[in-house]
Every structure is written in C-alpha cells, then in structure tokens.
Amino acid sequence: MLPRSLIKSSLDDWMRWAGAARRDMVARRVDVIWPKGFALALTGVRRSGKTFLAIDVASRLSKQLLYFNFEDPIFVQDNDVGNLDTIVSVYTEYLGHEPGVIIFDEIQNVAGWERWVRKCVDTQRWPLIITGSSAKLLSSEIATSISGRCIEQHVWPLSFHEFLSFSGTTCTSPDMWLSALRRYMNRGGFPAVVQEPDDDAKRLILQQYLSDMVLKDVIDRHEIRAKRSLDQIVLFAMTNVASLFSYQSMRKAFGMTVDLAHDYVRYLNDAFILFEVPRFHQNLKVQARDSRKMYVIDTGLRNVHARSIHEDLGKQAENIVYIELRRRKQEIFYYQEQGEVDFITTSMGKPDQAFQVCYSDMTDEATFRREYDSLRRCMKNLHLTVGHILTLNREESLVDGGDTIKLMPIYKFLTAAHDAP
Numbered sequence: 001m002l003p004r005s006l007i008k009s010s011l012d013d014w015m016r017w018a019g020a021a022r023r024d025m026v027a028r029r030v031d032v033i034w035p036k037g038f039a040l041a042l043t044g045v046r047r048s049g050k051t052f053l054a055i056d057v058a059s060r061l062s063k064q065l066l067y068f069n070f071e072d073p074i075f076v077q078d079n080d081v082g083n084l085d086t087i088v089s090v091y092t093e094y095l096g097h098e099p100g101v102i103i104f105d106e107i108q109n110v111a112g113w114e115r116w117v118r119k120c121v122d123t124q125r126w127p128l129i130i131t132g133s134s135a136k137l138l139s140s141e142i143a144t145s146i147s148g149r150c151i152e153q154h155v156w157p158l159s160f161h162e163f164l165s166f167s168g169t170t171c172t173s174p175d176m177w178l179s180a181l182r183r184y185m186n187r188g189g190f191p192a193v194v195q196e197p198d199d200d201a202k203r204l205i206l207q208q209y210l211s212d213m214v215l216k217d218v219i220d221r222h223e224i225r226a227k228r229s230l231d232q233i234v235l236f237a238m239t240n241v242a243s244l245f246s247y248q249s250m251r252k253a254f255g256m257t258v259d260l261a262h263d264y265v266r267y268l269n270d271a272f273i274l275f276e277v278p279r280f281h282q283n284l285k286v287q288a289r290d291s292r293k294m295y296v297i298d299t300g301l302r303n304v305h306a307r308s309i310h311e312d313l314g315k316q317a318e319n320i321v322y323i324e325l326r327r328r329k330q331e332i333f334y335y336q337e338q339g340e341v342d343f344i345t346t347s348m349g350k351p352d353q354a355f356q357v358c359y360s361d362m363t364d365e366a367t368f369r370r371e372y373d374s375l376r377r378c379m380k381n382l383h384l385t386v387g388h389i390l391t392l393n394r395e396e397s398l399v400d401g402g403d404t405i406k407l408m409p410i411y412k413f414l415t416a417a418h419d420a421p
Helices: 004-024 050-061 082-095 112-125 135-143 159-167 174-187 191-195 198-220 227-239 247-252 258-270 285-290 300-307 313-327 363-381 409-412
Strands: 041-043 065-069 102-104 128-132 150-154 243-245 275-278 292-296 331-337 339-347 350-357 386-391 394-399 403-409
Touching: 004 082, 041 112, 041 135, 050 065, 050 102, 050 128, 050 409, 065 082, 065 247, 082 112, 112 128, 128 135, 128 275, 135 150, 135 258, 135 313, 159 409, 174 300, 174 313, 174 409, 191 198, 198 227, 198 258, 198 300, 227 247, 227 258, 227 292, 227 300, 243 247, 258 275, 258 292, 275 313, 275 409, 292 300, 292 313, 300 313, 300 363, 313 331, 313 339, 313 350, 313 409, 331 363, 339 363, 350 363, 363 386, 363 403, 386 409, 403 409
Parallel strands: 041 128, 041 150, 065 102, 102 128, 350 386, 386 403
Antiparallel strands: 243 292, 275 292, 331 339, 339 350, 394 403
16 A cells, blocks of 8 residues: 555645646537436547546536546556545545545556445445546446446547637638648647647657557557567558458568457557448348458547558548547448448448548549449448538539438538537
8 A cells, every 4th residue: 555645745746737727628529428326437548638528527516626647656566446545535634525526547557446436336425537548448347347337438539629629710711611621630639739839749749649559558458569560550550541451461461460460450449549440231241251441549640650652631531530420429330332432320230321531522523423323322222311422612412313412511520510610
C-alpha cells in the first residue's frame, strides 16, 4: 500500500489539474446517458477527450469532485486496489467532506479495479465515472465482473460539428464548408491537435500520440517482442485506409504467420487505433473468408504516418464517413458484387442503408455511372428503396423505378445529426 503522504501529494496535483481543466474546457456535443445507480464507463482511444467529458459530466452533478489519474508514476511499483480506498480517505480527511462524485481515469492500471467498482456501485456511496483506453479490458470486464452495474459509453475524437466549435470556425458558403472539411480531414479530430495553432506542433503531437497508443495499449499490454512486425502493420493500415486487405496478403508481404497478423490487427482494434469492415454477404462463411477493408481512428493521425505521395482525399473522406457512422452506433459492412458500395449499415442483421462516398461532384459521366450503377444494383439486390451518394457539393434526389438515390454534400451528412447547413 502506498503511504498516505505520497497519495496526498499526488492527489493535490491531479485535483489542481482537474480544476484548471474544468475552467478552460470547451464543451463536447456528446449526449451522455447515465442512469442513477450505475457507474459510468467512458472508453475510447487515448487523447479522444474522455477525461474532459468525464469532468464536464461530473461537474453538472456536483462541485465536490474527486479526480485521480492512474497513469501517475506512483502506481508503477504499487497498483494494489486498496489504494483506491486510501485516495478517497485522504480526499475526505483534507477537504472535510466526502466526494460528491469520483472520476478514476485510466483505471485499468489498477490490479483488481473491477471488484472495487462493483462494491462502490452496490453500496451506492458515491457516483462513479471510470475511463479506460483498452476496448478488450473494459468491455470484457464490464460484461463479466461488473455486469449490470456499469453503463459504457464510447468516446470518439471530435465530430466535424465539434471540430467547427473547437476551431472557432463559422461557415457561410459552400466554399467555406469545403475548406473546413479539408482542414478536418487533414488535421483530424483529436481536441488538443485541433486547438494547436502551429502546424509543426500538430505533427509532433500526432506522432507522439500514435507512439503512446501502440506502446502502452498494445506492446506493453500484450508483452509483444516482435515490434517490427507490429510496426509494419501499423504503417500498412495508415497508408492503405479504405482499402481491401487479407491476412494472407499480410503474411506474404511481411513474412509473418496468418495467426500473428490476425492477433496484431485485433490488438490494434482493441486499442481503437484501426478497424476492420467485413464484406456484407448473406452467406456468413463467404463473409468471414473474404477480404476486409481497413479504416483508422483519425485521418490526422493517418496523414502524419502514411507512406504515400498522394493525399488520397477520396479515401480520407471515406474514412471520416466510416467514423461518423460508428459514432452513430451503426453496424457497418462494405458490399461487393457487380461493383462495390462503400458502406452498408444493418439493423437486426438486415441491410437498411447504403452509402457511396465520392470526393467530387461526379461531373465526369464515367465516374457518375460507376458510382450510380453500383449503388443501384446493390439496392436492388438488398431490397433497399433509398440509397445515398455523398459528394463535394452536388445535392439532388434521383428517382429511378420508384426508388430514390439521394446526393448530398459530405459536410451536410457529417452535420446531419445536429443542425444541417
């Protein structure tokens, strides 16, 4: 157990930090559902804003906030769960009252944390918010050890709508919307990066972010020794967003086993760094064996690390649409039969929406026919009556045989969940 004096010193530091964060933060446009009698778990990639969202939510509940971050160095040598009670005890001793709400940040670094959370919720002593950066850890533990006691909410990097707020951008014309969209694709949605004015500093921050994500949430957590193979997969993912891949192709390209490639991709997925999208097919065996598409958590992170001489704006646009669909809690597939459709979303296992993403207005007839005809065949095969093509500026509805294909600017789609321009 850590001495109370050491915990007091560290707690003072974190409480000062939380107080400054509360004064300076920009509010997120995130709806948080937190039923009474449950702990709230905020999960997501590092630096996505989980901590600031937790402080914002907690501050609305009580001014008597206890905040502690378990990436504090004092827990390197002693991460015993008993220290959690000591932290609360020290807070109460020195402030003269119990906390009105507790935030335990990166709690996965405490051995046996789930038992303490279960007791805290069962005794209903303090409202509790916990955060963590590992999908496998929190999701699996919430589903088992603290089942029925915790509401989990995923926190993504800034949406396009939030990007506009954080960067102080107001758009009054289509050209300004397109300019803002380009900046969003280039810089990404990590809050600190969006608010950093210097481009060189942005690049350094993003480079450090990826290094920390891979080291702390993949290498250290899974005790990986073959770091070079992992680096190859990360570089491959950053360079080939929105592209098809297979584990067999990775085996041939990087000289690793299929099982190792599969494990490394899964680890990176657990850390919210990259995501796989399977092909939609009625035959689940075909769906399981076919190539998948790969997307990354943030296009700014991708742009700093990709080994490509091209901007690949079309693929970047496709990536941000994918993340937006995930933010809207959609289950996503790609479709490929006679032509490819970028995204199919499903409800109860049945297709309900189809999307093409085209970073142009398709004034070229060949481009238009390719995108339109692929979507039209997909709609017919999946019995959908409405399809979507997301464009730069083109906006219209095309009716064909009683079915409708809606063309909409990407920026309008990205803001459609809020106030569309």
